[in-house]
Structure formats: structure tokens, C-alpha cells
Amino acid sequence: MPQPLLEAQEVTVRFGGLTAVDAVSATFMPGELVGIIGPNGAGKTTFFNAISGVTQPTSGRLAVLGQQLAGQGPHRFARNGLARTFQTPRTFADMSVRDNIAFGLKFAGKRPRKYVFWGEETGVPWVLRTADSILGLIGLNAQADVPAAAITPSQQRLLEIGMALATRPRMLLLDEVAAGLTENEVEEMARLIRRLRDELDLTVVWIEHAVTTLLRHVERVIVLHQGKKIADGTPREVVRNPEVIEAYLGDEMNDETSKTEGAEA
Ligand SMILES: Nc1ncnc2c1ncn2[C@@H]1O[C@H](COP(=O)(O)OP(=O)(O)OP(=O)(O)O)[C@@H](O)[C@H]1O
Ligand SMILES: [Mg+2]
CATH class of the missing domain: 3.40.50.300 (P-loop containing nucleotide triphosphate hydrolases)
Incomplete structure (x- = not known):
């Protein structure tokens, strides 16, 4: 088991x-x-x-x-x-959609993982390696450069999921x-x-x-x-x-x- x-x-x-x-x-x-x-x-x-x-x-x-x-x-x-979203989305309103994801990725870097020693991200699914690939996964590529405040509520929810995914949970x-x-x-x-x-x-x-x-x-x-x-x-x-x-x-x-x-x- x-x-x-x-x-x-x-x-x-x-x-x-x-x-x-x-x-x-x-x-x-x-x-x-x-x-x-x-x-x-x-x-x-x-x-x-x-x-x-x-x-x-x-x-x-x-x-x-x-x-x-x-x-x-x-x-x-x-x-x-563990990664989570909040009932009231917590995104950075003034930052672009891409930078919101990039923030999550930076946070993920703090988690010690063996791939750090190999100089590459072995073990991380390729789709979670860059902000743009995460944006593709959640379907927000077209909004990448828009401030988070300017996207629709449903896109905000997707962005929050993307930010959680960026921590490679x-x-x-x-x-x-x-x-x-x-x-x-x-x-x-x-x-x-x-x-x-x-x-x-x-x-x-x-x-x-x-x-x-x-x-x-x-x-x-x-x-x-x-x-x-x-x-x-x-x-x-x-x-x-x-x-x-x-x-x-x-x-x-x-x-x-x-x-x-x-x-x-
Ligand atoms: N920080 C807090 N201080 C005091 N009471 C709280 C606090 N957070 C939640 N509660 C109370 O705890 C109970 C459970 O709240 P909770 O938000 O977990 O419910 P929920 O199932 O998520 O509800 P909803 O479907 O409305 O989101 C409620 O009575 C709520 O008022
Ligand atoms: Mg609730």
C-alpha cells in the first residue's frame, strides 16, 4: 500500500x-x-x-x-x-499575468530537489518549467502581458491555479x-x-x-x-x-x- x-x-x-x-x-x-x-x-x-x-x-x-x-x-x-488557491483569488493586480506565474516559479526554486545538483530540472514535468508553458497549460497565453487586474474573473481563477502549479506541487x-x-x-x-x-x-x-x-x-x-x-x-x-x-x-x-x-x- x-x-x-x-x-x-x-x-x-x-x-x-x-x-x-x-x-x-x-x-x-x-x-x-x-x-x-x-x-x-x-x-x-x-x-x-x-x-x-x-x-x-x-x-x-x-x-x-x-x-x-x-x-x-x-x-x-x-x-x-502542497499548493492551494484561495476562495478570493490572491493575484498581484499590477503585475502582468506572466510575472504572476514567474513569482510562483521563483518560490518553487526554494524547494530543495535533487535536480538542483544536476543543473537541470529533471523530474519536473516539462510543462511546469517555464512561465509560458504554464500559461499554455491553463490557456492564458494570449493574456501573458496584460496586468492581472485587467483579466476576467474566470481568467483570474485560472491564473491562481497557474501560480499554484508554478510551485511544482x-x-x-x-x-x-x-x-x-x-x-x-x-x-x-x-x-x-x-x-x-x-x-x-x-x-x-x-x-x-x-x-x-x-x-x-x-x-x-x-x-x-x-x-x-x-x-x-x-x-x-x-x-x-x-x-x-x-x-x-x-x-x-x-x-x-x-x-x-x-x-x-
Ligand atoms: N477567521 C475566522 N474567525 C472566526 N470564525 C471563522 C473564521 N473563519 C471561518 N469562521 C467561521 O467558521 C465556520 C466555517 O467557515 P468556512 O469558511 O470554513 O466555511 P465554508 O464551508 O468554506 O463555507 P462557504 O461554502 O461559504 O465558503 C463559519 O461559521 C465561519 O463563520
Ligand atoms: Mg469556503
Whole structure:
């Protein structure tokens, strides 16, 4: 059995009297594409913050490739191959799209890797070696010289994914990268996410409210509700789970169905 890429054990995050993440355990294996769903305020982002070192868990253990990292800062997590996007994109508005990616590449250079001694980037997929090849991968070549502030919101989301990829991660955490996109754009985003996993051998964890699209593309889905993990299984299993339907899916799927019906009417 291969070693888990990331293992969270009983991770809890409290803000004063509020338990935002309540003893959540989850294991992510290399190459998995896992979705995280749940109502607003369920603790999805806080869980991401905990497993990427942005927020210190109140208690619990976090191992990245067997190494205990709970309590360490985000840079330690990044050095161990974790990259993430933020629910509100964090790009450098005045810098060009290409320079935003170049910033990520510079950061990646700080991660010690054996290829440093060989004077070449052996072991890094060719597509992640230069800013321009990353721009090609995310489809932003035409915007390379434009300031990040001037691109569309959906392009901003792609740029943030590109910046995360530039750190040459093993694991990519995506927080609502399809929020606010049109239905076609959501589908394109889902395809890109799958390609990243398939072609770059990444482990991808993807939070999204566009449940029907997400469930079509992931192999496993974790459901959070009021800070607790209430389900963890294949999309087929999870959509039949009465607790999940009650807490979330009933409303969410009806919303999406009525949206589609509305669009067709
Ligand atoms: N820094 C913070 N200080 C205090 N409370 C917080 C903080 N961050 C999040 N919370 C609270 O923790 C709970 C979980 O929030 P979180 O943002 O993780 O939910 P979420 O599942 O990502 O929701 P959404 O789908 O709306 O993004 C919420 O009640 C939120 O108000
Ligand atoms: Mg969130």
C-alpha cells in the first residue's frame, strides 16, 4: 500500500466558542481527485486552511508523506509539495499575468530537489518549467502581458491555479475555483482539473458548490456539515446517503435542476 500523501487525523479548528472543523479525519492518496462539498459555513475552507498550514489546528495531527506538520507555517507545507488557491483569488493586480506565474516559479526554486545538483530540472514535468508553458497549460497565453487586474474573473481563477502549479506541487487544493463561472466555464474548469491530475500526476482536492459537475468528475467526495465529516465515499454512495441529502444535496441539486430548467425554458 503506498504512503498517503496527506493524512489528517482528528483535526479540529475552534474560533472562540465556534468549532469550525470538528475532529475531521481524512486520507488522501497519491493521484486521487477528491471533492469536498457541504453547505455554507460547513468548515470546508477552514479545513483547507488547516491542511495547508494557513490556520493552526486547535488539535489533531497532519502528516504529509509521513512527516508530521501540524503547527508548522504555510511555507513548510508548500516545501512539502502542497499548493492551494484561495476562495478570493490572491493575484498581484499590477503585475502582468506572466510575472504572476514567474513569482510562483521563483518560490518553487526554494524547494530543495535533487535536480538542483544536476543543473537541470529533471523530474519536473516539462510543462511546469517555464512561465509560458504554464500559461499554455491553463490557456492564458494570449493574456501573458496584460496586468492581472485587467483579466476576467474566470481568467483570474485560472491564473491562481497557474501560480499554484508554478510551485511544482504534489498536491493541489482548489477552493471554489469555479464559483461565479458560467455552466460551460464550470465544465471546462472541471476538465482542466482532471487533466492536471492525469497528466501531472497530482493529488487534487477540490471544494465546489457546483455539485452535479463536481460529482461527475471526482472519484471520491467528502461531505462536511457543521464542521463534521458526515460522508466520505464515491459519488454514487454519497448521493444516496440520507444524511447528506438531508444536510445538503436535497437543496443544492434541486437548485441546480431548477436553474437548468430555467435556462431551457
Ligand atoms: N477567521 C475566522 N474567525 C472566526 N470564525 C471563522 C473564521 N473563519 C471561518 N469562521 C467561521 O467558521 C465556520 C466555517 O467557515 P468556512 O469558511 O470554513 O466555511 P465554508 O464551508 O468554506 O463555507 P462557504 O461554502 O461559504 O465558503 C463559519 O461559521 C465561519 O463563520
Ligand atoms: Mg469556503
